[in-house]
Amino acid sequence: MRTRRLLGVLAVVPPPVTVRVPSKVNLHLAVGEARQDGFHELSTVFQALSLTDEVTVAVADEPGVEVIGEGAAEVPTGPSNLAWQAVQALAEHVGRDHTEPKIRVVIRKGIPVAGGMAGGSADAAAVLVGLASLWRLEVGRDELAGVASKLGSDVPFVLQGGTALGTGRGERLIPVLSRHQFHWVIAFDRRGLSTPKVFEELDRLRAEGDPPRVGAVEPVLEALASGDPRQLALLLGNDLQSAAISLRPGLRRTLRAGVNAGALAGTVSGSGPTCAFLCTDAEAALRVAAELAGAGVCRTVRVAHGPVPGARVIGGEEAP
Ligand code: ATP
Known part of the structure; x- marks a missing residue:
């Protein structure tokens, strides 16, 4: 187990956590009219696919996001990265400071960027699960889903996986029975x-x-x-x-x-x-x-x- 000096005290550093997260395909996507808030009302059937990203969250001296793999050059590494927004959202939700100790996120992309397969949403969902584990938070999946829905319409689905019917902006989910691969x-x-x-x-x-x-x-x-x-x-x-x-x-x-x-x-x-x-x-x-x-x-x-x-x-x- 690694240790590091934190506020003058020797602290145990938790090991990095890696999360695998699926992409999605819409088997059915009905788009309603534009709403007052600019979003369209959707009715969609999502299926989570084995084309995945892998996201590692770790305590590190240098905070931030690193992206490697498929389409990495097109992904922002600053505050607009959805994975970083997930770090901030979870920290705020549980009242924790993510700058001490600092957090580093490494994203290995397999999901095409801006491809309609929820790649950025997947990385955000992965960070929620990874950080909850790294910080040993006692938050259930439902609570994480609440944070996820504020980050983007597709984040709750890639957090949940399987096959689901999504309504609203796609964030209200009902699991769907699917017997077959x-x-x-x-x-x-x-x-x-x-x-x-x-x-x-x-x-x-x-x-x-x-x-x-x-x-x-x-x-x-x-x-x-x-x-x-x-x-x-x-x-x-x-x-x-x-x-x-x-x-x-x-x-x-x-x-x-x-x-x-x-x-x-x-x-x-x-x-x-x-x-x-x-x-x-x-x-x-x-x-x-x-x-x-x-x-x-x-x-x-x-x-x-x-x-x-x-x-x-x-x-x-x-x-x-
Ligand atoms: P969706 O299917 O949810 O509409 P998408 O799969 O079409 O999304 P994304 O891969 O999520 O698109 O990327 C959309 C834009 O979001 C990219 O052009 C990129 O600038 C930005 N972005 C922010 N964070 C990420 C991330 N972690 N991975 C990929 N793109 C990101």
């Missing part, structure tokens, strides 16, 4: 898309015409309960897809290429531009991924499965 191929685009810009584009398209809207959510919940990927594939839908395609027309080609490669169906994930393709099984996903990687329509291709659990400690010690 679903197998996905994920296509990363060359650049990200800004979530607010995609919502603005949807408002513009709706003011001008009538872009397609998803159907009712109930059949999606039934398909999840049945566990049949073919049934679910017919029901994947996202109201933001037309807006994402309007801003990034090349996505149409990516979506076609995934289906031509043998996927059951493809959808833009959240605000995009990442596309997610549902496949029959793990082997089919590997075949689709190989073919899609050779089609030259995207930057990187990954396979993933879901549902997986939310943010979980994988190194260091669990909170008592």
Whole structure:
């Protein structure tokens, strides 16, 4: 066990804590009209995927955030990093000073940045779980979820994981029964898309015409309960897809290429531009991924499965 001098007293330094946190795909995303507060009312079915970030929180002499891995150069390391905002929010919530001892956060990104897969939200959720463990806080998951919802609409879901129906801004969650492991191929685009810009584009398209809207959510919940990927594939839908395609027309080609490669169906994930393709099984996903990687329509291709659990400690010690 390491020790360090704190306010002139020799103190035990807790070991670093590493948390693995999932990304999300929206199986169904219905966008209502813009509210008074500028947010849109959403009804969405999230699934947590095995495409993950790993976040380590540690006591260190040099505080702050370090980002490595997928898209790291595009992620801010200052106060606008959502992971750092999570440090501040949890410290404030429990009335603790995060500057003595100082906290350092290292993010290993696997989730595409600005990809519509809740990468920043995932890092914030991971920090909540990691710091609660590092500081040995007696806070339950419900209390952490309360802090999470103030940080962003998707933070409570990646904290919880699994499959869930989200309403409000997406932060009010009801777990959904999902019997089956679903197998996905994920296509990363060359650049990200800004979530607010995609919502603005949807408002513009709706003011001008009538872009397609998803159907009712109930059949999606039934398909999840049945566990049949073919049934679910017919029901994947996202109201933001037309807006994402309007801003990034090349996505149409990516979506076609995934289906031509043998996927059951493809959808833009959240605000995009990442596309997610549902496949029959793990082997089919590997075949689709190989073919899609050779089609030259995207930057990187990954396979993933879901549902997986939310943010979980994988190194260091669990909170008592
Ligand atoms: P969502 O699906 O929740 O709408 P997203 O996956 O499209 O989000 P993020 O990866 O969360 O997008 O990034 C959106 C922006 O947030 C980035 O362009 C980046 O500037 C900023 N950001 C702040 N903190 C982080 C973080 N820890 N990881 C990634 N991006 C971050």
